[in-house]
Amino acid sequence: MTPRSFAALHARHVWRGTLIAALLNACLYPLDVLRGRDIGPAPWWPVLGASAVGFLIAAFILVVHRRRPQGVHLGSALFILNQAAILASAQIMGPYQLQDPNLIPFQVHKLGALTVAILAPERWAGLLCIFAFALIPVLQFVRLDPAQQARIDTSEPLVLLVYGAVGAVLLLYRLRGLATERALVQAQTEAADARRTARLLLAVRDLSNTPLQVIALASAAARRRSPGLGEPLDRLDRALERLRALHQPLKAYEADLEWRPGDESIDAEAVLAAAGEEARIRRSSASV
Template sequence: MKSFILDDKQLATRSTRSYSILALFLLPLSYIIRANDNLPTTPLWYIGLLIVIITFFLTSKYPRLPVKISVTLMITMALFTMLPGSEIAAIGSEHNVQMTYFGTYKFIIVCVALMAPFPHFIGYLLIALCLFIPPMQVLLFSPQIMKLSGQFEPWTTMGYALAGLLILHHRISTLKLHANLVESEAKEKNLRDFADVALALRDLTNTPLQSLDLLTELLRSDKISTQQASELLSKTTYRLRELMQVLSEQQKKLTKQQSLQSMDSMDIIRKTFSTFNDSHKEKN
């Protein structure tokens, strides 16, 4: 049965892959929709080639990259989506073209806020960059660029960033709540499965125990011969031997076999049932 539980590497890789696909298809729109076709597209080709390579790598074999590499790739793509936009806008000002200078920042804010990438700090970091870099760039603007970049910039972009932070925080809180709920339900299901197994074991061992008690009483009263007692004992313990064979086969598959061997079996059972009872009380 396929597991739907993803580890940190898979979550980080999926986030980076989703961002690369979004950038591959949506980012060129900020350069295509413009007023002057004579503006150079060299920066667009640079970033397009980079994102095509990253997207192909992430989607070809579905790798499980280390979290640090996934974070580095996402930050790299984010920076490479910011810089070409700045260059094209600066060139556009020379052609007297009014452009959405901070359009790429808004694109990053919207994508990151809706995606809530993993690890979560990368989302806050990317939106924080989009919050602080635009006002720093404005200080370097020439009067011509200031005139054409928009009357309400960079305040509009900073407003986008603040709204993006709120949306991202809400998304992350919702995802964590959902993850805790799924974990709680999975834990309760495992405990219920264990309880069912324990009850089945009780039923399997109940009849042999009753037979052993009866056999003990018969031996004490000398109402049964040794041969008859041996035959009855063999029949009584048959189910127990069958049960032990099944448990021995499953023991080899346990991932924590050594730790389980160092603990008392009754302690394990008592602890598990105690956890199950506590979970049941909390739910009620």
């Protein structure tokens, strides 16, 4: 894979994570209205508004981005926007949901921190969202009056911080695994390119052997027939020796190659033709 291919793979990863997060917001977050339906006159528009943001982001990706790919920074920005809409909705709905003693507080923030750890497209965007999901409810808890704080377990701020720490660790572990896989693919690609180059050089060597042998035989025959041509023939022989010396470094490539059945009778012309075709395909794909 070329660096351009790796960049395209990273872009697909960024936009796929943003799309899944937006779809989860658009399809599942409206259920939060049902979760707090017994808490009195709680507004429904914050939840549906956040879901609408997720729907618009998903529609943008499916309609616009697929036709005309956008940059990865925009994908990460839309991911953050999606999480910001959920946070804003949870911030508005929080005081209403605290009126129900049966509701577990800050569920949206805990689930959001773990969801971001799984889907965040980039490290900086993921850590930013995780810290927001973990710290904003803690600040909200601190600003509550004593009567409202009494309805919440005093360990809840610590639990939120634990969720944030776990989410950050999961995010870093996932991204580290992706980076390791990409490095492995890069190493395998470079090794394959090196083997391809070695086969190409060996094919050139094999094709040049016969002309060099013909020139050497012709030089020897000319030396026997015309002894007076010794000086120019000596220069020709020295040039042949230099060409033969170029073959010596290729023996290292030949020893390192993984020979498969049938390679002992390799068709040098076919190897060169295949290399030319691959180069043409790479140039055409790079120009697209």
